[in-house]
Amino acid sequence: MEQTFVFSTVLVANCFGIFLILVLIASNAWRLKDKTPENRSIVALSGLAFLGCILDPIVCWLDGVPGFVSHYVNYILNGLLYWVDMLSAFAWFMFMVSHMQFRLKFVHKAILGAFLALGIFAMIVNCFVPIIFYVDDNNRYVREFGYYLYVFICHGFVIDSMILYLIARKRGGLLKMFPFWIYIMPFVVGTVCQSLFYGVSVLCASFAVSIAGVLASLQKNMIYKDDLTGAFNKAYLDFISGQFGKEKNKMVTVILLNINGFKTINENHGRDVGDRVLRSLSRLLSHAVGETGNVIRYSADEFIVLMHSRTAMVSSVSIARIKANIADYNKLRDCPCKITVRMGAFEMDFGKHSINSKLNEMSQALS
Structure with a gap:
């Protein structure tokens, strides 16, 4: 046949x-x-x-x-x-x-x-x-x-x-x-x-x-990509800064987060727990921001959220989600230690300023 x-x-x-x-x-x-x-x-x-x-x-x-x-x-x-x-x-x-x-x-x-x-x-x-x-x-x-x-x-x-x-x-x-x-x-x-x-x-x-x-x-x-957390790394920040510098709309909202007492967490609970905290925070931030932005690990205990929006409501909603996600995480029974962060937000014009200088200013203000 x-x-x-x-x-x-x-x-x-x-x-x-x-x-x-x-x-x-x-x-x-x-x-x-x-x-x-x-x-x-x-x-x-x-x-x-x-x-x-x-x-x-x-x-x-x-x-x-x-x-x-x-x-x-x-x-x-x-x-x-x-x-x-x-x-x-x-x-x-x-x-x-x-x-x-x-x-x-x-x-x-x-x-x-x-x-x-x-x-x-x-x-x-x-x-x-x-x-x-x-x-x-x-x-x-x-x-x-x-x-x-x-x-x-x-x-x-x-x-x-x-x-x-x-x-x-x-x-x-x-x-x-x-x-x-x-x-x-x-x-x-x-x-x-x-x-x-x-x-x-x-x-x-x-x-x-x-x-x-x-x-x-x-x-x-x-x-x-950052190997530990899966978030973007500083090389991505440099890359995206150059890309935004070529755009007509060079404005974004930046949220900087610093983990409170991260050195103490490593000393008291060990680096494995510290790594787990970093991975968990990266995941919590990604869920909070969703499709409106990206999460970057800026330094050992600092994260950046870049959002392609200058709307105050969008940034305030994202900050509220971040706080809510961290609060929910701290309620988990298997949570090795509580996560607390310091946060600050600012608008970034890539056509006028260097993002690293702006981040250094914000980091000092949060210290």
Whole structure:
């Protein structure tokens, strides 16, 4: 029986995807060990793409193979592939949420959950009523109109992530830059090819290419990251200062925080506890600022929050969130020691002043 798919083409494309994912995971294992939301999303995306690249050639090989067993295995594996594609798009969305430090509202989360549930439920229904695909009497995969429901859901997650990115860029300006297209282009090309050219199956391999672009971009950003806390470092401050100096709007709001008695914390509780305090404070600051700014570790016990806004309300709300997050942290039972900070905020015009001189003035005022 003539197969719907060209097996050799599908096999080569997916073997390339498998090899690429293995190389990416092996070369980035050191940075993916940290169980941050961002890293968990990357691991999930990589695992799903890897699984898809394995399943794709199998269902291609089974297409048109006679027999009762091959019929039902073909049906099950094709259904799993639909779920893999949908969950991969969702994992990308969650990566963008964590990378851009976006705070999702309850309604937004509910809508996302509803679309995930719809995708899962539709495939269960498809087992009884073929609305998405079916395997005919010759054991060949046949696509139905419901296929486009999954295209809609997958692209919905990607478009949603694009909207969040644009919102974060508007609120954070230069502070929220990310080469969004490096994921979008392979994903869109793979989906279009698979939709227009019946029998072409390259979507999972295109996910692998997208992951490669994302990890390459993150690797480039590592030079601007503090190894201990995950916050940006002083090199990033110098870089972003130069970038703002080229902009028409050179004004930002700067919040400087100094940990009270950090030397005493190290002496009384040990440096491990001190490191834990620094990591916790960095995380608390990132949650408080969200998509409106970035957190920088300026010195051993000093952090900076850069916000692309001169609105007093935005800075006051962020300061209130910082205080609330620290207060909540201090209530935790496993909290090794209380965190208290001194804070000061000022507007920075990169066209007129040096940020280091302004920070030195603020640091002396907080001493």
